[in-house]
Amino acid sequence: MKFRLGMFVNPFAGLGGSVALKGSDGVAEQALALGAVPKAHLRMAEALKVLLPYKNKIQILTASGEMGELVAKELGFHVELIYQTSHTPTSTDTHQVVEVLNQTEIDLLLFAGGDGTARDVYSVVDDTKPVLGVPAGVKIHSGVYGVTPKASGLVVKMLLEGELVSLMRADVMDIDESAFREGRVKAKRYGEMLVPAEPRYIQAVKMGGKEVDELVLADIAADVIENMEDELFIMGSGSTVAFVMETLGIENTLLGVDLIQNESLLASDLTAQQLLSLTESQSTKLVITLIGGQGHILGRGNQQLSSDLIHRIGKENIIILATKTKLKALEGRPLIVDSGDPKLDKELSGYYPITTGYHDSVMYQVAAPDELENEIRC
Known part of the structure; x- marks a missing residue:
C-alpha cells in the first residue's frame, strides 16, 4: 500500500521577500520585474528529499508543471497528475487543486507557500483532511507549517515509519500586507486546519x-x-x-x-x-x-x-x-x-x-x- 500524498507548490510564494516587497500577495509580477527568483519549489524539494528513502512507498498526487509535477519527478517520485494548468498559476489554481484533492483519497495534503497560501487552502479544504505546510513564504504566522522545510518532511517521515503523530487544530493566520508595507502589523486569525504535529506520547492526564x-x-x-x-x-x-x-x-x-x-x-x-x-x-x-x-x-x-x-x-x-x-x-x-x-x-x-x-x-x-x-x- 502506498502513502497517498497530495502535494502542490505555490510557485510565487516568498517571491517578494528578496526584493523588499514584504510579501507576494498581488505583487508577483512586480517582484519578478525587480529580479526576484522563484524558490518555493526548492523549499518543497528540501521537504521531499527527507522522503527519498521511502519513495517507492509514496504516490504523489499533484498539479502540472511548477505547481508540483516538476519537483516531484525531478526527485524520482511516483507522480499522478490530478490537475492541469496551461497558464501562470494563481490563487484560483490553488483553490481548484485543493477542490480536486477534496474528492480524492489522500493521506495528507502537503503544500509549499506562505500565509496567503494557507488561507487559500483553508478556504476550500475538507476540514477532515490533515494538512501540512512547507514554509516558503515571506510571512509565516500560521501554525500549519513546519519550522523548516526539512521539519515538514520529517513529520511525513514519522507517519511512514509508523510513529504516533498527533493531530491538532492549528491556526491559520495572515497579516494585511498593505499595512505591513506601511510599517503596521495587522494580523488576523482566519480559522483552523487539521495538522499532524510531532508525537505527544504522554497524555495530559x-x-x-x-x-x-x-x-x-x-x-x-x-x-x-x-x-x-x-x-x-x-x-x-x-x-x-x-x-x-x-x-x-x-x-x-x-x-x-x-x-x-x-x-x-x-x-x-x-x-x-x-x-x-x-x-x-x-x-x-x-x-x-x-x-x-x-x-x-x-x-x-x-x-x-x-x-x-x-x-x-x-x-x-x-x-x-x-x-x-x-x-x-x-x-x-x-x-x-x-x-x-x-x-x-x-x-x-x-x-x-x-x-x-x-x-x-x-x-x-x-x-x-x-x-x-x-x-x-x-
Whole structure:
C-alpha cells in the first residue's frame, strides 16, 4: 500500500521577500520585474528529499508543471497528475487543486507557500483532511507549517515509519500586507486546519509519567460523547468502547455489538442481519477499538460488522478509539482490517485519526492483510 500524498507548490510564494516587497500577495509580477527568483519549489524539494528513502512507498498526487509535477519527478517520485494548468498559476489554481484533492483519497495534503497560501487552502479544504505546510513564504504566522522545510518532511517521515503523530487544530493566520508595507502589523486569525504535529506520547492526564488507564479512557469517552449527534451509533466490542457506554450509563455487550441513538440504547448484541435492517437508510457511525497486541479492528471478535454494513457506513464514518499505550505496543505495525472482503479491506486501508483522548488524536496506518504480506516479502 502506498502513502497517498497530495502535494502542490505555490510557485510565487516568498517571491517578494528578496526584493523588499514584504510579501507576494498581488505583487508577483512586480517582484519578478525587480529580479526576484522563484524558490518555493526548492523549499518543497528540501521537504521531499527527507522522503527519498521511502519513495517507492509514496504516490504523489499533484498539479502540472511548477505547481508540483516538476519537483516531484525531478526527485524520482511516483507522480499522478490530478490537475492541469496551461497558464501562470494563481490563487484560483490553488483553490481548484485543493477542490480536486477534496474528492480524492489522500493521506495528507502537503503544500509549499506562505500565509496567503494557507488561507487559500483553508478556504476550500475538507476540514477532515490533515494538512501540512512547507514554509516558503515571506510571512509565516500560521501554525500549519513546519519550522523548516526539512521539519515538514520529517513529520511525513514519522507517519511512514509508523510513529504516533498527533493531530491538532492549528491556526491559520495572515497579516494585511498593505499595512505591513506601511510599517503596521495587522494580523488576523482566519480559522483552523487539521495538522499532524510531532508525537505527544504522554497524555495530559498523567501519574508517574504513564497513562492512567481509567483517566485516559474517561478522556476518550468524553471526546466521543461530545461529538455524538442524533444519528445512529454502532458500538463495537471491546473494553474501550465499553467504557464509553458505561460513561453514558448504558448497559453494554462487551463481546457483542450494540446500537444507540441520542445517548439511549436501541438494541443490544445484534447480528449482522439485524444491523443491516436497523441501519437501513439512516445516517450511521461505527465506533470500534483494536485488539490489544494484535491490532485488528475488523474481523476479530466483531464479525457482526459485515462488509455490506461497512460499505454502507463508509470509511469516513468509522471512529477508532485506542489509548496511546496500546498503539505504542504495536511498535509501528499497522492496524488490520480483515473483513473477509479483500476489495473492501483495500478500500479501508490508509491513515486514520485515532481518538486517544479528549480533543486528542493521532494519525495511524490501517492496512489490509495482503498488504502486510507484501511488506513482509519485501
